[in-house]
Amino acid sequence: xxxxxxxxxxxxxxxxxxxxxxxxxxxxxxxxxxxxxxxxxxxxxxxxxxxxxxxxxxxxxxxxxxxxxxxxxxxxxxxxxxxxxxxxxxxxxxxxxxxxxxxxxxxxxxxxxxxxxxxxx
Amino acid sequence: xxxxxxxxxxxxxxxxxxxxxxxxxxxxxxxxxxxxxxxxxxxxxxxxxxxxxxxxxxxxxxxxxxxxxxxxxxxxxxxxxxxxxxxxxxxxxxxxxxxxxxxxxx
Numbered sequence: 001x002x003x004x005x006x007x008x009x010x011x012x013x014x015x016x017x018x019x020x021x022x023x024x025x026x027x028x029x030x031x032x033x034x035x036x037x038x039x040x041x042x043x044x045x046x047x048x049x050x051x052x053x054x055x056x057x058x059x060x061x062x063x064x065x066x067x068x069x070x071x072x073x074x075x076x077x078x079x080x081x082x083x084x085x086x087x088x089x090x091x092x093x094x095x096x097x098x099x100x101x102x103x104x105x106x107x108x109x110x111x112x113x114x115x116x117x118x119x120x121x
Numbered sequence: 122x123x124x125x126x127x128x129x130x131x132x133x134x135x136x137x138x139x140x141x142x143x144x145x146x147x148x149x150x151x152x153x154x155x156x157x158x159x160x161x162x163x164x165x166x167x168x169x170x171x172x173x174x175x176x177x178x179x180x181x182x183x184x185x186x187x188x189x190x191x192x193x194x195x196x197x198x199x200x201x202x203x204x205x206x207x208x209x210x211x212x213x214x215x216x217x218x219x220x221x222x223x224x225x226x227x
Contacts, residue, residue: 035216045157045165045208047216059215062122095164100176106212107155109176111164 002027004096004112011118017084020115022096027110029077030054033099035108036070036081038092048094050106051079057104086119093117123147123211127219133227138199142222144209146190153213156185156194159221160205168207169194199224 007021022034030053038046049060053072060068069082079096094115097108124147134140144154152172157165167176169185172192182197196203204226209219 037218044221045159045210045218047210047218050216061215097164100167100170105153105170106216107167107170108157108165108210109167114164 002032002098002110004098004110006094006096006112006115009116009118011120012086014087014119014121016086017082018086018117019080019082020094020096020117022079022081022112024077024079024098027098028102029072030074031102033104033106034070034072034079035097035099035106036068036079037095037097037108039095039114040089040092043092046092047106048081048083052104053079055104059106083117086117088119091117091119123150123214123217125209125211125217125219127209127222129222130220131223131225133225134199135227136199136201138227140196140199140224142194142207142209142224144192144194144219146192146211149190150211150213152187153211154185154187154192155210155212156183157208157210158203158205159208165208 035050036048051058051070072079096112098110099107100109127144154172156169159165172187173185186193207222
């Protein structure tokens, strides 16, 4: 059973960037879709983008197209999400998740524990 | 972008009730629709994918159906553990979540 472990909470200034990591263990990494989702306090889920490490496919949500960069290191089984030009509205819990079947669908079955990013001056 | 309109936003029900949550897609998404359950402070849990396929380990009181671009999650007999927030998600093109339905105890 795969386990996803994310990096710890961050406090950032407006205008700065944050990079959150997501390390997979106990399962195959490259052939599965890794998705990033965020959830602002008291709000719903928002898809940010996904990566399929084996194929080098990366897709971003239109809302984040110009501010987010998703990467993956196949050798360390770690995915990364970097969000730039941070503003207060980016304060949220950021989740990574892996699809359950390895068929490249943007489904989320195994989840990281979430990383709280707080943007405050 | 594909929009997902989920209703109701809040649902009050009792243990043993049958409840239905609906999600409508702004355009055709085939059957690329999933349902998730989320409890406070926890990551979401995948319940159903492919509109009607139960994820492994999910109780059979959960079911999903589709008619055109309207998708339905049904819980046949509510259990105490089912009170949570539910989200639909399309994965036909990128991904989009519905706004969520909070299922409360009446």
